[in-house]
Amino acid sequence: MNIFLLEDDEAVGLGLCYSLQNEGYNVTHAKTVAEALDIIEKSKFSLYILDLTLPDGNGYDVCKKIKALGDLPVIFLTAYDDEVNVVMGFELGADDYISKPFRVKELMLRIKSVLRRYNKDFHGGIIKIKKLEVNTNEAKVYKNGEEIILTALEYRLLLILLNNRGVVMSRTKLLENIWDVTGDYVEENTLTVYIKRLRDKIEEEPNNPEFIKTIRGIGYVIEND
Known part of the structure; x- marks a missing residue:
C-alpha cells in the first residue's frame, strides 16, 4: 500500500518513513508544497499524510488539490491543535488530525482506522x-x-x-x-x-x-x- 507523506522537518520525516516502512507501507516523502503538488499530479496514493506548515505554503492547499482528484483519505499532521485549524481541516475533507508531538503507535492506529473506513464506505x-x-x-x-x-x-x-x-x-x-x-x-x-x-x-x-x-x-x- 502506497502512502504519501508531506513533512519538511528532516528528523520527523525520516522517522515517519522508517516507521511506516516497518509496517509494510511504501512511502513517498515530499518536503515542500511545490514538490508535493508535482508528485500528486503524477501518482495516486492510498493515503496522504500532510504537515500543515511548510516553507512555501501549507497543507490545506495540498489537501484541496488531493480532494479535487477524488475522495482520497487525508490525515493532517501538525503542531497546531486549536479548534479553528481542526474544523478548517475537516471542512476541506480531511479524515483525521493528529498533533505533534505524537506517539508513532497512535498514528499507525489512526492510519489503519481511516483506511478501514474508506475500504468499507467508499468502495x-x-x-x-x-x-x-x-x-x-x-x-x-x-x-x-x-x-x-x-x-x-x-x-x-x-x-x-x-x-x-x-x-x-x-x-x-x-x-x-x-x-x-x-x-x-x-x-x-x-x-x-x-x-x-x-x-x-x-x-x-x-x-x-x-x-x-x-x-x-x-x-x-x-x-x-
Whole structure:
C-alpha cells in the first residue's frame, strides 16, 4: 500500500518513513508544497499524510488539490491543535488530525482506522434507501434522481449512519467516527448542527424526518427498510 507523506522537518520525516516502512507501507516523502503538488499530479496514493506548515505554503492547499482528484483519505499532521485549524481541516475533507508531538503507535492506529473506513464506505458501489441514492465510488448523493451537494462532513456523517443502518449511534460514537477522536475538539452542539444541515438537504420534511431519526437521550439512527 502506497502512502504519501508531506513533512519538511528532516528528523520527523525520516522517522515517519522508517516507521511506516516497518509496517509494510511504501512511502513517498515530499518536503515542500511545490514538490508535493508535482508528485500528486503524477501518482495516486492510498493515503496522504500532510504537515500543515511548510516553507512555501501549507497543507490545506495540498489537501484541496488531493480532494479535487477524488475522495482520497487525508490525515493532517501538525503542531497546531486549536479548534479553528481542526474544523478548517475537516471542512476541506480531511479524515483525521493528529498533533505533534505524537506517539508513532497512535498514528499507525489512526492510519489503519481511516483506511478501514474508506475500504468499507467508499468502495461499495450504490446504496439505495427509498428516494435516496449514494454512489460511494464517486462520493455523490442523489435524491429523486437529482444530485444533492453535501460537505465532506455531511457526507461522512450520512455514510456512517447508512453503514450502521438499524443501529442507534450515540452522539459520542458518531463524533468518534467522524473525527476519529473523542470529540474534544468540538463544541457540544456541533453534531446537532450537522444533523440539522444534513436533514435540510435530504429530508422532504426536516422537522418530521423520514431518514435520520432521533432517539431521545441516546443518538440517531437510519432505520432498516
